[in-house]
Amino acid sequence: MSNGSVLVVGGGIAGVQAALDLANSGFLVHLVERTTAIGGKMSQLDKTFPTNDCSACILSPKLVECGRHFNINLLTLADLIALEGEPGSFKAVVRQRPRYIDPEKCIACGLCAEKCPKKVSNDFNMGIGERKAAYLSYPQAVPLKYALDPEHCIWINKPGRCGLCAKVCQAGAINFDETAREYILEVGSVVLAPGFSRFDPSPLDFTGYGRLPNVVTSMEFERLLSPSGPCMGHLERPSDGQEPKRIAWLQCIGSRDINRVGHPYCSSICCMFALKQAVIAKEHAHGEFESSIFYMDMRTHGKGFENYYNRAKEDGVRFHRARVHSVIPADDSGSLQLRYVDELGKVNFAEFDMVVLSTGLQVYRHTVKLAEMLGLELDADNFIKTDSFNPVATSRPGIYVCGAASEPKDIPQSVMEASAAAAEAGRIMAPARWTETSKKVYPAEMNIHAQAPRIGVFVCHCGINISSVVDVEAVAAHAKNLDGVVFSQCNLFTCSQDTINQMVSIIKEQGLNRVVVASCSPRTHEPLFQETLRDAGLNKFLFEMANIRDQNSWVHQLEPEKATAKAKDLVAMAVARVRSEGALPYNTVPVTKSALVIGGGVTGMTAALSMAEQNYPVILVEQSECLGGNGRKVYRNWKGDTFLPFINELTARVTTHPQISVKYNTEISEVTGSVGKFITTFSDGHSFEHGVAVIAVGGQAYQPEEEWQFLHGIDHRVQTLLELDQRFMEEDAGLKEVKQAVFIHCVGSRIPERPYCSRVCCTHAIDSAVKLKELNPEMDIYMLYRDIRTYGQRERLYQEARAKGIIFVCYDLDHLPHVSERDGRLLVHAHDPIIDANISIHPDLLVLATAIQPREQTGSLSKFFKCAVDSQGFLLEAHMKLRPVDFATEGVFLAGLCHYPKPMEEAIAQAKAAAARAAIILAYDAVPAESVTAVVTPAKCTGCGLCVEVCAYHAVSLDENGISVVTTSMCKGCGACVAGCRSDAVSLKNIGNEQIMAAVDAAFM
Amino acid sequence: MSETNNWEPKIIAFLCNWCSYAGADLAGVSRFQYPPNIRIVKVPCSGRVSENMIMSALKSGADGILVSGCHPGDCHYISGNYFAKRRFALLSNLLDFIGIEPGRVSFSWVSASEGEQFAEVVHSVTERVKALGPASRLVKQLDAVQAA
Incomplete structure (x- = not known):
């Protein structure tokens, strides 16, 4: 039988998701992370596209869950160095480098870092600013344990020389003598999520990177934007700390570049990354702000991306279809001059305060070595090779890969693959489910019956997401005076592991019996905080959140005083609500x-x-x-x-x-x-x-109509991609006879009625054109496109198509191609912006790349x-x-x-x-089943039966005495019966009239 | 008179957890700005909102009330929003009878994907209530009582 444990390599979002999915479905997970903390690239991001969610905020709960999970054995500073065996029973050797600080003893007080005399470049901030040789990589790090950097620590390099950290550490956690350890782990399967590195633009001298301080990479810029970054979220340019007013983004630096870089592939994410940064930078800027994106094709091919692009255009982000020739100093002030050739072939110059290089994704060198050690095949770009029809399977059975190590991809795609890899691993290990795991036991719950309310209020800065608008200190001070509140405080990130741990001790020390967190939305963070209550021995239903971010600081950005007043009300309302709440049972189905x-x-x-x-x-x-x-x-x-x-x-x-x-x-x-x-x-x-x-x-194919019909359904030579595919499958000999073919892209996509990109059609159309070329190399083929979106490694296909002589002509919505029939021949008119002239083609095959719709x-x-x-x-x-x-x-x-x-x-x-x-x-x-259920006070019930009528779940009935009773297991807690009851005999546990009206009243105190 | 000039209404919004509350979150995530006069109270379903809650809120001093739920047919609890809609229609007659101006109490459908829509609803509700001025019909006016 298979072993019920699994090894996950890499603690970025993909590895974390795979670990959580596997641990939550009955397997013991060994999560091996190379650095001192999990979180990966996502922890370095400020915001994420297309929702502009705060990256730390959505990631943190997952990291905390991972760090606290009973069935995840987290091994940081560790590498997989050997693996033998076969699916179901592998033996893995993991080597863990010394941290030099005992995680069991470290309380993350930070004294070691404060006293450490050795300053080194801050790698988490992409080398901007400094950290100490004793360090914590970032504030929400999991595990929240300091480490000594062996490369720079004075004592480790010259024993006896410094040792200040050991002297100041009250916990006695410093251990200079720690050595590397090796673990032999028996596992049923292996999931690799080693992630990606970013292209280093130093060799590209035209960018000025490395010479000109105000030329930064997109990851560096991300740190400059981040509230936990080197300038605390107040965007400053590196040369003089001034707030930049004009920023340019240069796309495809280290991507789609065979010439200088040798990366033929598209990195998939950089277009959205740059769009997001342009939008967010504008949010940061006070007053006038100009942003320009220099691109080849805008690739906004994901869900919600095209809308984001359209909104950025409306918001004034400028777009230039051009590759920049050079970046040079404009003057002595640090400003930069860009030279580029526009679409009409004219040389242009533009001046900016800062330039951001959208650097591409590439494989880590150590990932290549890991793959070699494991005997995995790599593709031509050194990504881990996967199967077309099993996209997470590597060339070695039992070993799966997810995330950007197999191709550049965005976060949702990485998360999907992580879960997919968990499914594949789970398939092998299914018989061994629950054999290696242990069960979490919560401390006994405190009985709060008859206790007076002792409410604790935790107000979150959320980096600067809340505190840049709302005076959070004033909100916390206001909370302290509310009835029943015995404790209140502010936190930078309430969801970080240190604050969570602290909350547990505060609940115990202060004897809190109810908790309010004023931060983001309960929709994302309530489970995390409720879990924290349970860890502290409190029933998880003694909790309320005040949504002072999504429903306050983010929507009243220009009215800080009113937003602060509103936040005070929202906290008072949450406090009023929680005051009369009681412990509820944990029902299950x-x-x-x-x-x-x-x-x-x-x-x-x-x-x-x-x-x-x-x-x-x-x-x-x-x-x-x-x-x-x-x-x-x-x-x-x-x-x-x-x-x-x-x-x-x-x-x-x-x-x-x-x-x-x-x-x-x-x-x-x-x-x-x-x-x-x-x-x-x-x-x-x-x-x-x-x-x-x-x-x-x-989904289904869009049927071309109106200005997108192009004689489809009228002239048999006009076909959709799927109709052409049918002919390929039937090996239609007529295709070889085609002399001239035209493809029209984006038929029905990226228009106001359907403001999204259909993602697959560029690749599909180009592949079909290549196939036609295979059938008849003499065929002339024209592709009429808006942006070519052959994302990731599909870019090779685009290169192949151009090499085969297929001609690409760009059109826009103001110059739609026109198709007519004249003298029995098809006639396509289009405008070619490069030669700025109208062209006419007489194709004997016209193919429409139609949209996909639900x-x-x-x-x-x-x-x-x-x-x-x-x-x-x-x-x-x-x-x-x-x-x-x-x-x-x-x-x-x-x-x-x-x-x-x-x-x-x-x-x-x-x-x-x-x-x-x-x-x-x-x-x-x-x-778990609904705990918030309806409850009847029989003495008040008149037996009218209205509650029975309105219940959509048949959970309410009248008993033999004609009195209403609720079948708890069927109740979903909607409250229809409560609102319907004429005699106030039905209530909803913790969402009764008492709690709701207390909240309403609190808004007017 | 300066007091009336600076007067800002307070509006209580009862939002259902599944659609409108999520729509309000989406407005935030998308940074759609709207007036800060609104105080959101999350309820499981718009069908949880009783006449009593609306009247009590007016009594407590709310200048306006918004009840918002899932679109017809989309209710997470199958039919709660229909009850809410019917209840609201009946309540309107009562409000009219006791002299509460139309527009003080509003009802809307906002789904989880309608962040912009939510911001628009808050804009229009706030403007409507501002135009009506402070609600005084159900609020005990102590000053007036004392003066008499």
Whole structure:
């Protein structure tokens, strides 16, 4: 049998997500991190696109959960140095370098760093500013333990010379004699998440980087923006500390550059990274601000990205389609002059206060060595090679990879892959689930019955997210005077591990019996703080949050006084609310260990198979009479792998798997229940009980119409990409006879009605053009495009197409191509901006790269499961960045085109991720159920039965005496019965009229 | 008179947890600015909001009330927002009868993906209440009582 432990290498967001998913589904995780703390690149970011979420704020709860997780063994300063064995039973050797500070003893007081005389460049801040040789890499570091830097520590290099830290450390944690340790770990599987490094632009002398202090990389700029960075979030340029008023971003530095850099690939994330920085920098600037982005193609191909791009344009960010020739000093003041050639071929000059280089992603050198040690194949760009149809599998069985080590990618994609890798590892180790784990035991809960309220209030600066607008000290002082409050304080980041630990001790020391945190939104952070209460021996329902960020500082940025007054009210309201709250029971519901998957395309089949292989029964529902969905209409992927053989094989595996039953020609007619136990009724009248559901209903091609019709449906020579794929699959001999072909990109995408990029069409169109060239190398092919978005390694295909002589002509919405028929021939008119002239082409094949849109039934399906859809009709995930396959509704997951257009490899990864997230529920016998339920005061009840009428869950009934009773296990806590009761006999626990009206009254005190 | 010039209304907003509260968060995340007169009270569902809560809030001194829930058909609790809508329609008659101006109490649908919409709703509710001036119908005016 397999071992029930797993090794995860790399503690960035991908490694952390994989570790959490695996640990939460019944496996013991050894998480190996190379540096002193987990968090990776994401911890260095200020904000994240496209939501402008504070990176530390959304990451921190995950890091804290990871650091405190009972079944995650965190090994920092550690490397995997050897691995032998096979899937199910590997033996890994992990070498841990000395920290020289005993983490068991270190209380992170910071005295060692304060007294340490050795200053070194601050690597966390990308070399801007200094830290000490005794250091903590960043304020929210997990584990929150200091370390000595062996390269710079005076004592370690010359024993006997310094030792100040040891003298001042009250805890006696310093240990200069610590040596490296080796651990031999037996694991069933290995997940690699070693991340990426950023290209070093020093060799590119035209950028001035290294010579001109005001030329910085995008990561350096990120630190300059960050509230925990070297200038505390007040943007200053390095040369003189002045606030820059004009900033330029240069794209593709170290990406899409074969000439000087040898990186043919696109780094995928830099366009959005630069857009975000331009938007955020403007937010930081006081008064006038000018931002310009110099780019080749704006690649905003992800969910919500195109909208972000459009908004940036509206906000005045300027865009120049140009590669900058040189950056030189403009004068002695530190300003910079850029020389570039614009689209019309004219040489231009522009002056800026600062230049940001959007440096590309690349593989760490040590990752290459690690891959060699493990015997993994690398691709031509040194990324870890993966399989087209199993995007997280490496070339060695049992070893999986996720995140940017296999191709440049953004955070949500990395998180999806992390969950997908967890699913794959879980598949191998399924029989050993819960064999190596131990269970967390909370301290006994304090009985607060009959105690007077002792409320503690914690007010968060959130870096500068709150404190730059709201006077948080004044809010904390105000809180101290509120009835029942015995303690209040401010914290830089309330969600960081040190503050969380401190909160536990404060609750105990101060004897707090209720807690209010004034910070961000309960939607993201309530679980973390509630867990903290439990760790301190308090019932987790004795807690309220005051949302003074999302609903205050962020929406009243120009009215600090009023925002402060509002924050005081919000805190008073939360205090009033918590004052009369009581402890509630932790109810649970038993989990029905089976899954429903809706949609029989590649995504749905993959999700079904992944859960079935973890030994859970699955019903797969397909509305048509065959499996395969859209995948059957597509010829091949950009790597040249054809889809049909894969889909046929997948279909065979699904239809023959003993744990999967497929229902064809079936739709959903009703869904009741919730996580743990849903009951779904199908169109054939049968119903099925399941614990979780995965929605994978796919998408559909836009049918060209109006100005985007281009004679499609009228002239047989005008076809969509899918229609052309059909001809490829049928090996249509007529294609060889085509002399001239034209492709029109973005047909129905990136327009006001559909303001998103369909992500796959550039690659698909170019691959189809290349295929046509393969069939007939003499064919003339023109691509009419807006931006070429062959992101990641798909860029190679674009290079190949140009090398083959395919001609690319850019168009914009003001100059749409025009298609007509004259004398039996097709005529395409377009404007070529490079020669600034109109061109006419007579193609005998015109191909339209049409948009992908959600299916019409997505909306009704989302209602069955109470899930949200976005403004375009795609399903809306719980969090765009960190919960890309979850819904806000528990127990329901999404994957594939119904989420957003994506290529098959990404849909497969997302399907596996959904399966992994679902397995976290299926792994348990019971899951938490609603604790906030309705309760009846029988003496007040008149037996009118209105509560019975309004309850959508049939949880309320009248007993034999005609008095209302609530069946707690069926109650969802909506409060319809409470509002409906004429005699005030029904209440909702902790959300009664008493609590709500106390909160309202507090706003007017 | 300077007091009236500086007068800023306070508006209580009862937002359902699943749609409108999330929409309000999204307004924040997207930095859509709106007037700071609003005080949000999170409730599980707009169907949790009773007539009593609205009247009590007016009595406590609220100059305006907003109740916002999921769009029709989108209710996390299946039908709560329909009850809220019906209750609100009936309550409007009562408010009218006792002399509370139309526009003091508003109802809206805002989904989790409508941050901009939420900001717009707050703008229009605030403007409406500002135009009406301070609510005094249900608030005990101690000064007046004492003067008499």
